[in-house]
Amino acid sequence: MQIVSRAEWGAAPSKYPLVSISSTRGVKIHYEGTEVPRSLADDHGRCAPRMRALQASHLANTAEDYSDIAYTAVVCPHGAVFEGRGARRRTGANGDPTLNAGHYAVCAMLGDSGLTEPTAAQLGGLRDAIEWLRAEGGAGDEIRGHRDGYATSCPGAPLYAWVQAGAPRPDGTEATPQPAPAPAEDVPARYQAVVGGLTYGYGAEGPHVTAVGEALVARGFGGHYRSGPGPLWTDADTLNYADFQRSLGYAGGDADGVPGPHSLRALLGTLPGGRTVSLAHIVAAAQADPGAEQGHQTHGEEAHVVEQALADEGLLDPRWVDGSFGTRTIAAYAAWQRRCGYSGGDADGIPGRTTLAALGAAHQFTVTE
Numbered sequence: 399m400q401i402v403s404r405a406e407w408g409a410a411p412s413k414y415p416l417v418s419i420s421s422t423r424g425v426k427i428h429y430e431g432t433e434v435p436r437s438l439a440d441d442h443g444r445c446a447p448r449m450r451a452l453q454a455s456h457l458a459n460t461a462e463d464y465s466d467i468a469y470t471a472v473v474c475p476h477g478a479v480f481e482g483r484g485a486r487r488r489t490g491a492n493g494d495p496t497l498n499a500g501h502y503a504v505c506a507m508l509g510d511s512g513l514t515e516p517t518a519a520q521l522g523g524l525r526d527a528i529e530w531l532r533a534e535g536g537a538g539d540e541i542r543g544h545r546d547g548y549a550t551s552c553p554g555a556p557l558y559a560w561v562q563a564g565a566p567r568p569d570g571t572e573a574t575p576q577p578a579p580a581p582a583e584d585v586p587a588r589y590q591a592v593v594g595g596l597t598y599g600y601g602a603e604g605p606h607v608t609a610v611g612e613a614l615v616a617r618g619f620g621g622h623y624r625s626g627p628g629p630l631w632t633d634a635d636t637l638n639y640a641d642f643q644r645s646l647g648y649a650g651g652d653a654d655g656v657p658g659p660h661s662l663r664a665l666l667g668t669l670p671g672g673r674t675v676s677l678a679h680i681v682a683a684a685q686a687d688p689g690a691e692q693g694h695q696t697h698g699e700e701a702h703v704v705e706q707a708l709a710d711e712g713l714l715d716p717r718w719v720d721g722s723f724g725t726r727t728i729a730a731y732a733a734w735q736r737r738c739g740y741s742g743g744d745a746d747g748i749p750g751r752t753t754l755a756a757l758g759a760a761h762q763f764t765v766t767e
């Protein structure tokens with residue numbers, strides 16, 4: 399069983415406090431229901447960015463006003479279980495507050511087009527998630543589909559057939575022991591995270607590490623330094639950073655002292671190494687480029703950043719990541735707006751502040767005026 403904690407995939411904090419629950423009758427299985435790129439199955443490196451994008455689209459969804467990503471957990475085609483709201487938190491995905499209190503919601507990264515058939519590893523991961531929620535979240539025996547008790551086609555025919563068969567663990571995927579318990583408070587986390595192209599965490603080295611240490615000291619979170627801060631990330635950096643994360647309201651694995659994009663931005667006011675996109679420049683490009691000759695660039699570098707993010711979302715063919723905010727980029731951006739819950743004239747492909755900020759949060763660029 400491979401559980402990827404919120405800190406490990408770079409989750410943003412919840413928008414509102416999550417509702418605690420002690421148990422449920424079981425688990426409901428979901429799928430994403432939109433197109434999931436078939437190529438996702440070839441690259442596990444895209445699964446954590448996809449989680450950040452899913453969370454960003456839920457947080458930007460003005461119609462639902464979610465507190466956080468709606469799901470309890472999400473399982474990628476490679477069988478990893480990404481922690482969503484997590485155990486003992488009420489989900490937002492089952493349809494209404496009663497349904498949400500009744501079952502946890504576990505979603506497969508699977509669509510109604512593109513990637514539509516679950517892999518054996520994914521079914522094994524869904525089974526892992528169910529067993530994890532039984533052990534850690536007081537989940538009862540029931541395994542249902544989203545469509546049970548609610549008018550939806552979710553989780554799609556292939557996954558629903560598996561649910562109706564009793565959600566069997568596929569041959570060849572082993573039931574593995576429960577995940578290792580979270581490290582004790584006094585053992586600092588020693589993994590690394592890459593944010594904005596720069597590496598942070600134990601053993602990371604460079605002027606960007608010194609900059610984090612100096613910012614921590616300036617804010618009064620330098621208590622664990624014996625010497626320094628310096629360019630090599632040590633356990634003292636991790637412990638100081640964890641203190642800072644707790645001051646932001648993070649807890650448990652989210653406050654393990656390894657930076658994510660949100661806490662770093664909160665500490666430094668910007669993302670080092672990260673890119674900046676001006677809303678005014680992007681709107682100007684979106685208004686000028688489609689009517690100009692093919693390949694016309696208005697603010698090419700910034701348009702390129704936005705286009706790469708849309709391509710990473712599976713919304714834009716990579717060959718149109720060219721710095722020109724043309725008609726295909728407009729269409730891709732409109733699809734992003736719809737994913738964020740906008741429709742009609744609000745999903746016209748001309749970027750607005752909320753959707754651009756959500757895209758930036760998921761793909762690590764900063765939006766300015």
Ligand SMILES: [Zn+2]
Nearest residue numbers: 428429544552
């Ligand atoms: Zn569903």
Ligand SMILES: [Zn+2]
Nearest residue numbers: 442445474476
């Ligand atoms: Zn994966």
